[in-house]
Amino acid sequence: MTKAKKKPITTRKSLAEVISVQLQSSKKDALIYVDAVVDAMIQSLLDGSKIQINEFVNMEIKTKSAQPAKTGRNPRTGEAIQIAAKPESKVFKATPSRAFKKRIQ
Helix, strand or coil: CCCCCCCCCCCHHHHHHHHHHHHCCCHHHHHHHHHHHHHHHHHHHHCCCCEEECCCEEEEEEEECCECCEEEECCCCCCEEEECCECCEEEEEEEECHHHHHHHC
């Protein structure tokens, strides 16, 4: 039995290396650029904006509505059980763009 190969992981440092080569700048400067972009994106999402990067991805933070308490059934015994209410919550959602979907298929 053979082990499955681990897929490479892109980190902020590896992104900075690619950017430093493309911009012919130092890795330290490129890491500052990467951090600035990531920080700006996070702040934008926290401020309620939707991020739309053409030909790549759309990102947003959605609000899931609160769910009231309800009664359910244990599938094994059929016994009625009380299911606790869920408060309103926020969920991060990222959707690939159509152009990106076409490129990966």
